[in-house]
Amino acid sequence: GQVVVALAKTGAGKTLWLCNLAYNMRQHRVLFISLEMTREEVYDRLRRIYLFHHPRASDTDAERGMANVFVCDENRLGEKDIAVLVSEFSVEAEGPPDVVFVDYLGYFARGARGNSPYEKASNAVMQLKADAKAGRFVVISPSQVNRGAKEGKAIDVDDARDAGPIEETADFLVALYRPEDALNLDGSPINIGGGSNGKVKLSLLKSRHGGKGKVFNLQ
Numbered sequence: 001g002q003v004v005v006a007l008a009k010t011g012a013g014k015t016l017w018l019c020n021l022a023y024n025m026r027q028h029r030v031l032f033i034s035l036e037m038t039r040e041e042v043y044d045r046l047r048r049i050y051l052f053h054h055p056r057a058s059d060t061d062a063e064r065g066m067a068n069v070f071v072c073d074e075n076r077l078g079e080k081d082i083a084v085l086v087s088e089f090s091v092e093a094e095g096p097p098d099v100v101f102v103d104y105l106g107y108f109a110r111g112a113r114g115n116s117p118y119e120k121a122s123n124a125v126m127q128l129k130a131d132a133k134a135g136r137f138v139v140i141s142p143s144q145v146n147r148g149a150k151e152g153k154a155i156d157v158d159d160a161r162d163a164g165p166i167e168e169t170a171d172f173l174v175a176l177y178r179p180e181d182a183l184n185l186d187g188s189p190i191n192i193g194g195g196s197n198g199k200v201k202l203s204l205l206k207s208r209h210g211g212k213g214k215v216f217n218l219q
Contacts (some may be wrong), residue, residue, distance in 0.1 A: 001132030006178040014142035028098035039073040075105035103141040122165035152182025173206035
């Protein structure tokens with residue numbers, strides 16, 4: 001049971017990244033817990049990703065192709081709720097999940113114990129770790145960075161909100177950022193022409209299995 005946390009600014013494509021992961025992991029049993037979007041919104045993204053890779057497929061083909069991906073759109077979860085959802089998933093999918101996506105960590109932390117945001121974040125990520133170990137699955141959850149993180153620039157561990165417990169508990173820590181979002185010194189956008197080239201960089205900030213510091217180019 002391991003926990004992967006992805007740091008990103010608002011609008012960096014956290015949910016879309018998870019949807020692409022779900023597509024690529026569709027041969028495994030996947031539980032997608034969406035605390036921000038509805039099931040319909042998440043599934044529409046999954047469907048479009050499937051049809052992008054299989055342009056001749058029908059909507060029925062896409063539904064069958066993503067049959068191992070179960071989407072739950074709870075608004076707020078307490079400490080024991082993920083274990084309950086995993087139990088329900090195991091009955092519905094005739095087996096436990098291999099991967100659990102929690103979109104996203106900040107929303108999950110709102111339902112955690114604690115008298116401060118730091119305590120809530122600490123208890124939330126520790127609970128995810130406990131659930132992952134107990135269920136022997138991988139948890140992947142994005143987390144927003146502080147507003148001080150510069151647009152379009154590489155994200156550091158210290159940019160994470162309540163960075164301490166996240167860095168200590170996560171087995172893998174990655175960062176997502178779009179270079180085209182970078183600003184000039186006067187605050188004006190470098191990408192004056194507008195539109196998106198779709199390029200995203202993923203940097204490996206922490207890894208239990210080595211490779212720290214590697215940067216991957218995504219499209």
